[in-house]
Structures are given as C-alpha cells and as structure tokens.
Amino acid sequence: MNVLVRLYNLKAKHGMTDAAYSDWLIAFSEYLPTGNEIPTSVYEAKKVLSALGMDYRKIHACPNDCILYRKQYADEIRCPRCGISRWKVCKNKKEREGVPAKVLWYFPPIPMFKKMFQSVETSKNLTWHATKRNKDGFIRHPADSKSWKLVDEKWPDFGSEPRNLRLALSSDGFNPYSSLSSKYSCWPVILVTYNLPPWLVMKRKHMMLTLLISGPRQPGNDIDLAIGSIDHIVAYATVMEGDDPSSTVHGAPLGNGNMRVSVYAAVEENAKIPFPVKDEIETVKQAMGSWVAWPTHLIIMSHVKKPVKENVERKRKRRDIEEEDSEFQFSLASMAPTLPDSLKMLCMWGEDKFKERRTISFYMEPEVFGYSRKSFIIGSDVRRLASMREVTGNCISVYQRYLYEKLTTYKMVDMVAFVDPSQIGAVGCGNGTARAQHIKDRLVTAKPGQMFMLPFNSGDHWMLTIIHLDEGTAYFMDPLKRRLPTGDWMSIVETAISMYNVAKNRKGARSSTILKNLAGIPPQPSNKECGYFVMRYMRDIIEDKDLSLFATKWERRGNCQYTQADIDEIRNEWAKFVVIEELCVGRP
Numbered sequence: 208m209n210v211l212v213r214l215y216n217l218k219a220k221h222g223m224t225d226a227a228y229s230d231w232l233i234a235f236s237e238y239l240p241t242g243n244e245i246p247t248s249v250y251e252a253k254k255v256l257s258a259l260g261m262d263y264r265k266i267h268a269c270p271n272d273c274i275l276y277r278k279q280y281a282d283e284i285r286c287p288r289c290g291i292s293r294w295k296v297c298k299n300k301k302e303r304e305g306v307p308a309k310v311l312w313y314f315p316p317i318p319m320f321k322k323m324f325q326s327v328e329t330s331k332n333l334t335w336h337a338t339k340r341n342k343d344g345f346i347r348h349p350a351d352s353k354s355w356k357l358v359d360e361k362w363p364d365f366g367s368e369p370r371n372l373r374l375a376l377s378s379d380g381f382n383p384y385s386s387l388s389s390k391y392s393c394w395p396v397i398l399v400t401y402n403l404p405p406w407l408v409m410k411r412k413h414m415m416l417t418l419l420i421s422g423p424r425q426p427g428n429d430i431d432l433a434i435g436s437i438d439h440i441v442a443y444a445t446v447m448e449g450d451d452p453s454s455t456v457h458g459a460p461l462g463n464g465n466m467r468v469s470v471y472a473a474v475e476e477n478a479k480i481p482f483p484v485k486d487e488i489e490t491v492k493q494a495m496g497s498w499v500a501w502p503t504h505l506i507i508m509s510h511v512k513k514p515v516k517e518n519v520e521r522k523r524k525r526r527d528i529e530e531e532d533s534e535f536q537f538s539l540a541s542m543a544p545t546l547p548d549s550l551k552m553l554c555m556w557g558e559d560k561f562k563e564r565r566t567i568s569f570y571m572e573p574e575v576f577g578y579s580r581k582s583f584i585i586g587s588d589v590r591r592l593a594s595m596r597e598v599t600g601n602c603i604s605v606y607q608r609y610l611y612e613k614l615t616t617y618k619m620v621d622m623v624a625f626v627d628p629s630q631i632g633a634v635g636c637g638n639g640t641a642r643a644q645h646i647k648d649r650l651v652t653a654k655p656g657q658m659f660m661l662p663f664n665s666g667d668h669w670m671l672t673i674i675h676l677d678e679g680t681a682y683f684m685d686p687l688k689r690r691l692p693t694g695d696w697m698s699i700v701e702t703a704i705s706m707y708n709v710a711k712n713r714k715g716a717r718s719s720t721i722l723k724n725l726a727g728i729p730p731q732p733s734n735k736e737c738g739y740f741v742m743r744y745m746r747d748i749i750e751d752k753d754l755s756l757f758a759t760k761w762e763r764r765g766n767c768q769y770t771q772a773d774i775d776e777i778r779n780e781w782a783k784f785v786v787i788e789e790l791c792v793g794r795p
Contacts, residue, residue, distance in 0.1 A: 211245065211252060225249040263314045267293055267307040268420075275311060312419035316398060319415050320372065323400070330370075333402040337369035349373065349401040373401040378418075394420040430468065431507040432491075434478055440507070441478040442491045444468040456500045457484045468501045470494045481505070487726065487763070497690065547779035549786050550593055556786075557589050567785060571604070574620070575611045576627040577649045582608075584785065592778055598738035600628045602781065603662050603669070606742045609784040613749055621654045622754060631699075632664040639699050646703035650676060651710055658754060662741050663696060669737040671744050672700060673757075676707065680721040682758060686731040686740035691724045727761040729769040739774045746777065 214235070218228045229248045236245045246252040267276040273288040274280050284293050295306045324330045336350040349355055355373065359366030378396045396418035399408060407413055432442040446468055454461045459482070461467055476492035482500040483489040546554075567584040588601050607625045614620045630636055630645045650659065653676055661672040670692060673682040681700050683691055691697065701720045707713075731740050748757045761767070 211255060215252060215256060228252075262318075263312055266311045266313055268309040268311045269293075270308045276307075310421050312421075314415075314417050314419075316415055316417050324370075332404060332407060333372070333400070334369040335404045336373075336402055339404075348405055349375075355401075369402075375399040375401055378420075396420070432468065432470070432501055433505040433507060434481065435505075437505065437507055441473070441475040442470050442494070443472040443474070444470045444501070446506075456482070456498055457488070459484075459500070461500055464503050465500045466503055466506060467498055468506070469498050495690070546593060547775055547782060549779050549782035550589075553589055553782045553786055554593055557586055569605060569608060571608060572611075575608055576604075576625055577652050580627075589782075592781065595735065595739075595774075597667075597735050598669075598742075600632065600662075600664060603628050603738060603742065605785065606777070606781050607660075607662070607745070609780060610745055610749055613746075617749070617752060619749065619752070622657055623749060624649070624653065624657055624659050626659055626661040628662040628664065631661060633666045633696075634664070639695050639702070643699045643702040643706060646674075646700070647706040647710065650674070650703065650707040660745050660748075661700075662745075663692075665692070665696065668734075669741045671741045672696075673748075674700065674704065676704070678721070679704070680723060682723050682725055684725050684728050684741075684744055684761070686728060686737050686744075687734065690726075691722060697722060723758070723762075725758065725761040727763045727767060729767045736774065739777055740769065742777050742781075743769060743773060746780075 214228075214232070217223070223231070232245065232249075232252065233247050236243060236247055239245060246255055268274070269276075269286040269289065270291055271286065271289050273286050276283060276293060280287065285291065286293070291308070292302050293307060294302045294304050295308045296302055323333065336348060340348055340350055342351075346352060350373075358373070365371050376396060376398055378394055395416055398415040398417050400413055400415075401408060403413060430444050430446055431440045432444050433439050434441050446466055454467065456467055465482070470491065473491045473495055476490065478491045479489060480491060480494055480499055481502055484499075488494050488497060488499060569582040569584070571580050571582055573579045582601055582604050584601055584605060588599055590596075591598055592602060604627065607628075611620075611625065614623055626646060626649050631642045636642055636645075646661070653659070656677055658673055658675040661674065663670055663672055668687060670686065671684040673684070674680075675682070681697075681704070683697075685692060701722075704720045728744065729740065731737055748754065751757060751760075
C-alpha cells in the first residue's frame with residue numbers, strides 16, 4: 208500500500224499520463240515476486256486508493272451557479288431557476304446529452320480529518336493553540352484574534368474542547384495548464400486548519416482541497432445593480448459578501464443592509480455609486496473591476512450571465528473601421544480649423560500620394576527597440592490621426608522613434624528604453640510565451656537603473672506599462688479604467704521579468720514582481736483617445752527628466768486632466784517629425 212501511494216504521488220508530481228502510469232505499473236510488477244498484489248492499471252489503483260479515503264465525487268452544476276444537480280435536482284436536465292440546459296451546448300447549438308456544462312469536483316474532508324487524528328504527532332499539534340501558545344496579549348496566532356474569541360463566547364461547548372477544528376476557507380482562480388493562457392481556468396476551494404502551530408498551518412500536507420470548480424469565470428451569483436429604484440439598472444456585478452456589517456470596503460465599514468459587490472460591466476458609466484470612495488471611485492465606470500458597497504434593496508438577483516464584450520460586436524467594430532479606412536479622402540476643406548499645421552501639410556501631401564497606395568517608410572535603428580527594422584505609415588494612419596480616431600501600432604512606434612531623439616538630446620538614453628509594441632500586442636503577436644520571450648530579450652540589454660516603456664494593445668485598447676528592473680516593479684497606466692489590467696498581460700510581464708532574472712542569474716532579485724497601478728493618471732474622456740494618452744504619458748515622463756516623479760505624481764487619483772491642446776501637441780509633434788525627418792530628409 209505504501210508503495211502504491213508513493214507511486215501515485217510521483218504520477219501527480221511529474222504530470223504522468225494515465226496510459227504511461229499503467230505501463231509503468233505493469234513493468235514494475237514484473238520485477239516483483241510472483242503473486243504480488245500491485246495494481247496493473249490506473250483504474251485498479253484508484254479503486255484501491257479510494258478505500259483510503261482518497262475518493263472524490265463529480266457533481267453537475269448549473270453554468271450560472273444557480274444549483275447543484277443533487278438531492279431533489281439529481282434527475283433534472285434543465286436548471287429550475289434560469290432554465291439553462293444541464294448539458295454542454297456545441298458550436299452548432301446542439302446539446303451533447305450526458306456531457307455536463309459545468310462540474311463541481313467534491314473531495315470529502317471527513318476522511319482527511321480522521322487521518323489527522325490517526326497520527327500521534329499531528330493530533331498533539333492540533334491542541335498546540337491551547338497548550339503551548341504564548342499568551343502575552345500580542346496577536347501571534349489566529350487564536351489571539353477577536354474572531355476566535357467570539358466563537359468561544361457564542362459556542363462555549365465547542366470552544367472548551369481544544370481538539371475541535373477551526374478551519375479557514377480560501378478560493379482563487381488559476382490556470383492549471385499555463386500561466387500565460389486565459390483559455391481555461393478553475394477555482395479550487397482549500398481548507399486550512401488553524402489549530403496547528405504557525406509554522407505548520409500553511410504547509411502543503413495540511414492544506415486540504417475540498418472543491419474544484421471548473422470554468423473561466425469566478426463562481427458566484429450575478430446581480431443587477433440599481434440606483435434610486437430597482438427599475439433603474441446601472442451595472443452588472445457579482446456578489447462577494449454581505450453577511451458581516453463589520454467588514455470593510457476601501458477602509459470603510461460595510462454597514463447593515465449592504466453587500467460587497469464586484470462590478471464587471473456598466474450600463475450607465477457616469478452614474479454615481481451609492482457609497483463613493485473620495486477621489487478614487489465615484490462613478491460606475493470607475494468602479495469597474497473593483498469592490499464597492501451597494502444597498503441590498505437595490506440589488507436584483509439575475510440568473511443570466513451578462514457578457515461584458517461580445518466577440519460579434521468586436522468584429523463589427525473592426526469591420527466598420529476597415530471600411531472607413533478604405534476611403535482615402537483627405538479634404539482640407541472638411542478638416543477642423545484647429546488641425547495642427549504639420550498635420551495639414553502631411554494630409555495635403557497624402558491627398559495624391561496615398562491614393563496611389565504609397566507608404567512612408569521609417570528605419571528604426573537598433574538603439575530604439577534593441578534591433579533594427581523598417582516601419583511603414585499608410586494613408587489610414589494619417590487619416591486616423593487627422594480625425595482623432597483610434598491610432599495604430601505604427602503611429603505609436605513612430606512616436607517612440609521621435610521620443611528616442613528627445614532622449615538623445617536630453618542625454619537620457621541610458622535611463623529610458625522602449626519595447627516594440629508590434630511584438631507584444633494581444634493580436635497577431637503569438638502566444639503569451641512568445642511575447643514574454645520578446646520582452647525578456649529586450650530587458651537583457653538594460654543598463655543600470657534603466658526603465659522600459661511598453662505600449663500594449665489588448666485588441667481594441669492601448670495602455671502603458673513601465674518596468675523598472677532595479678526596483679523589481681511594473682507600473683500599469685490604463686487611461687480608460689485606471690485599474691490593473693485583466694487578462695494575461697500581467698502574467699506575461701511577470702514571466703518576462705522572471706525570465707530576465709534567470710538569464711542574468713540575479714539570485715538576490717525579488718521572488719515576485721511588484722505590480723502597481725497608477726490611478727492618478729489623466730483619464731481619457733471617451734473610448735477613442737487611449738493611443739494619444741499613452742503617447743502623452745511617455746512624453747511627460749521623459750520631459751520631467753527626474754524619473755522618480757511619475758510614480759509619486761500619478762500614484763493616487765486626482766484632478767489631473769489632459770486638454771485637447773495637450774493632445775494636439777502630440778499630434779503636431781508626430782506629424783512634424785514625419786514631415787521633416789521622412790519627407791524632407793529621408794532615411795536609408
């Protein structure tokens with residue numbers, strides 16, 4: 208039995224497939240004496256191990272987290288609350304009967320508790336909090352906390368027996384296959400025994416997996432949030448907690464009659480939230496991706512998941528942009544009178560040249576992105592800049608080339624470096640590993656104290672990331688949400704820095720990267736200025752010259768705003784650089 212348990216641990220540790228494990232058992236049994244009882248397949252091994260309490264149950268669940276298909280719902284094929292099918296729906300809209308849409312894996316904890324008391328050493332440690340804990344008035348153990356003492360007061364019979372288990376429950380989402388992929392994730396629910404001494408509480412052998420919830424979304428109840436009356440829906444959210452009025456939300460007590468909710472989609476972005484956080488979160492738009500308190504009577508339980516962004520809508524948006532870009536009509540008469548002179552000149556040149564499908568080519572020296580390459584400006588790039596529409600990666604990289612000349616003038620080349628946005632974007636730049644590798648290759652060229660600017664496009668939105676290797680810190684600057692980014696971008700940045708530390712053999716470097724959100728950056732007024740704001744952020748950081756200023760300057764939310772004149776300054780610099788450097792001077 209001991210041999211079988213050890214072999215199964217090796218299977219789990221090294222990710223061995225069931226087929227390989229079965230072949231391994233067969234080969235192993237051939238070297239044992241005749242008549243040995245070692246199993247020869249994974250199926251037989253699991254049957255033996257299940258007798259030790261290492262069993263699990265698979266329980267079907269509603270995709271909207273309404274019910275579990277057990278007890279009175281065991282034979283249902285549709286959720287009695289939301290009406291969604293129990294079975295998985297294929298791409299052709301047909302149900303695969305017998306294949307559940309969502310599964311909850313349940314690992315009974317009772318056998319695990321019994322094993323703890325079967326060990327003499329562990330059973331002694333379970334009473335450590337009562338027999339050997341230092342009781343000097345300081346909080347050294349959960350037993351010193353108010354919550355522990357509250358349980359003792361409410362249930363004195365339970366509290367008087369030191370062997371009674373005090374458990375903590377924790378859950379979080381993770382990707383079991385790759386930290387850089389967002390295609391799949393699951394949610395483990397883990398129990399931790401607080402009876403144990405502090406040095407044993409978080410040991411792996413004492414952490415018990417009790418539930419495993421499959422699916423990319425956080426399990427929970429989706430809700431509609433209203434303001435004024437329940438008919439005025441302003442946002443969609445997920446309930447986080449609502450039972451303890453003494454718990455805090457952004458430092459303030461939750462209070463009676465309120466729930467802690469996580470807003471994931473806005474219906475009315477500018478609607479004021481019931482409990483604003485001064486200078487930080489005052490509207491629904493600012494609350495997206497964060498936790499806020501909301502009155503219970505203005506929360507409507509919803510059994511239908513609300514899509515934050517539909518793929519169909521994204522495709523339609525891209526198609527409309529492509530159709531609009533195909534019309535190369537540079538009419539100076541229709542342009543705004545405030546259009547910068549350099550941009551007017553560029554458009555005038557482009558009226559004829561771009562109609563012939565000509566391009567403006569740029570040569571990017573190796574010093575700009577760490578390698579040499581050519582970049583091209585096409586008619587749609589200029590037209591977008593002229594009409595204040597979303598800018599492309601070509602526009603961003605050309606502006607980085609312009610900023611490199613500023614760095615040279617200011618003698619700051621050894622202080623700031625750029626990463627090519629065309630190699631790290633979410634679309635057309637490969638998987639997460641390839642993008643992290645490209646960032647790492649650029650980071651290994653770093654000079655002491657140098658920081659890197661990474662303009663990143665998530666598909667339809669620009670944001671800026673600053674990596675400071677000496678500090679082990681990555682700063683995120685999102686002009687729209689002013690929150691840490693969702694998706695896999697943070698994981699890619701962390702992985703790239705870890706790869707850099709390994710490549711440079713930086714043994715003294717931090718084990719984990721510090722991720723900071725600069726919430727005080729000027730916010731963009733609508734959904735089309737993100738690229739201009741990212742270019743302006745880079746310019747302001749360089750113009751300040753003291754690189755320690757930007758983090759403290761934009762760390763907390765304030766009233767800092769960019770005017771249209773500030774954005775026009777960026778557009779004028781971009782166009783002037785293209786006109787003078789490329790059309791007049793030319794490059795190899």
